[in-house]
Amino acid sequence: QSALTQPASVSGSPGQSITISCTGTSSDVGGYNYVSWYQQHPGKAPKLMIYDVSNRPSGVSNRFSGSKSGNTASLTISGLQAEDEADYYCSSYTSRWVFGGGTKLTVL
């Protein structure tokens, strides 16, 4: 099972919105509503931000939202803040887990 495809980097200015894509196939992202997103700051463990495509765990800001269309899932961060600068990983579950390659978000 190949890794999911994410852009290597995205950037945005404070207050703006950005979207990170995550492309898989009909056998993973497209076939099930089991996409999750993680945020990882340098030197820290990943943190769950979105599960089941669009659900936020308790305590995660509503500035973070998830969606899916066909074989591509997306994470949108609105009202960008400096603290959002981090690496973001998508993941798909289909009896096993596969992660995307990660996207580095830079807040300009």
Add this chain to the structure above:
Amino acid sequence: EVQLVQSGAEVKKPGESLKISCKGSGYSFTSYWIGWVRQMPGKGLEWMGIIYPGDSDTRYSPSFQGQVTISADKSISTAYLQWSSLKASDTAMYYCARRGIAAADAFDIWGQGTMVTVSS
């Protein structure tokens, strides 16, 4: 507080064995799957495998099957990841993570990570 606490950093030589640990607290350890995730230096996340401490049901990623062994001791709420013969390519950060129940497709609690360095 729900948390997973991992054992400390390790420095090993090629060919040596190693077992790292992940201790859960603040929740029913036997009711949640525990997964292991590798992150090589400067690279992304890779799922290695998962265990259900309640009955030790274990699943492996094909990429890691036969390369590592995942186990758990429910009496002390601890999961393990072990190698019988380390290679330099095993140098990485290893995270344990709890699979959610409401979020069954995701890992909702993560350990702080254990850095494993394999060098001659």
